Amino acid sequence: MNLRVLGCSGGIGADLRTTSLLIDDDILIDAGSGVGDLTLEELENIKHIFLTHSHMDHFTFLPLMVDSIFGSIKEPVIVHGQPKTIEALKTHIFNWTIWPDFSKLPSEENPVMVFETMMPGTTMPLGDRTLEMIQVNHIVPGVGYRVACNSGSFAFTGDTTNHDNFWEVLNRYDSLDLLICEVAFPNVLEDLAKRAGHYSPELLALDLVKLRHRPDIYISHTKPGKEDIIVDECRAAIPDRKIHRLFGGTQFAL
Numbered sequence: 001m002n003l004r005v006l007g008c009s010g011g012i013g014a015d016l017r018t019t020s021l022l023i024d025d026d027i028l029i030d031a032g033s034g035v036g037d038l039t040l041e042e043l044e045n046i047k048h049i050f051l052t053h054s055h056m057d058h059f060t061f062l063p064l065m066v067d068s069i070f071g072s073i074k075e076p077v078i079v080h081g082q083p084k085t086i087e088a089l090k091t092h093i094f095n096w097t098i099w100p101d102f103s104k105l106p107s108e109e110n111p112v113m114v115f116e117t118m119m120p121g122t123t124m125p126l127g128d129r130t131l132e133m134i135q136v137n138h139i140v141p142g143v144g145y146r147v148a149c150n151s152g153s154f155a156f157t158g159d160t161t162n163h164d165n166f167w168e169v170l171n172r173y174d175s176l177d178l179l180i181c182e183v184a185f186p187n188v189l190e191d192l193a194k195r196a197g198h199y200s201p202e203l204l205a206l207d208l209v210k211l212r213h214r215p216d217i218y219i220s221h222t223k224p225g226k227e228d229i230i231v232d233e234c235r236a237a238i239p240d241r242k243i244h245r246l247f248g249g250t251q252f253a254l
């Protein structure tokens with residue numbers, strides 16, 4: 001399995017892109033502004049999009065993506081999300097006012113995009129890859145994912161602050177090779193992190209002791225301009241783990 005980080009920033013500016021992970025050439029986790037760097041052919045190859053939650057930085061290029069591939073794909077793109085996430089997109093984005101309802105275009109029988117609800121705690125096999133949706137603790141209903149294939153696995157927290165479930169689910173498995181973990185704010189903004197449902201380095205340290213695996217850990221969703229201080233604070237708070245800053249464009253072979 002190949003994992004390509006299209007975007008992993010908490011914001012924009014110059015070369016920063018918001019959250020989107022491309023698995024092989026056909027699966028996206030989130031559809032933030034990183035999607036805009038794909039070629040039209042790469043966009044047309046995407047068959048499944050798994051959303052973590054309804055915040056804009058995680059779906060902002062989905063409306064433009066389905067418009068761009070409209071008329072040039074044979075099978076609809078399947079957009080997976082927990083019920084509250086799908087409901088929010090239908091009500092507030094694909095509502096004919098902000099954007100057309102592409103789940104009914106060009107026709108209800110043969111649309112360019114279909115929504116499929118998925119319940120946290122369930123898994124979906126796609127070829128030799130399996131995605132598990134895992135409930136986390138964000139200010140709106142949010143999930144992370146564990147993605148496994150025959151040769152390896154990774155997990156992505158999505159947006160979250162402290163809780164047990166994500167770590168307990170990962171601990172049920174024999175291994176975890178790679179962890180992409182959000183840390184949105186530096187320690188000085190820990191109060192804001194709690195209120196906004198995000199981690200600070202000190203908050204993440206409290207949860208990582210729950211994880212029995214020893215994966216390489218890549219820090220994502222950092223506030224623009226605060227990347228280095230957040231990663232430095234993570235290394236100080238969690239000295240026994242291998243902590244890296246995640247950069248857009250990074251690829252992993254798992």
Ligand SMILES: [Zn+2]
Nearest residue numbers: 053055138159
């Ligand atoms: Zn969020």
Ligand SMILES: [Zn+2]
Nearest residue numbers: 055057058159
């Ligand atoms: Zn976010």
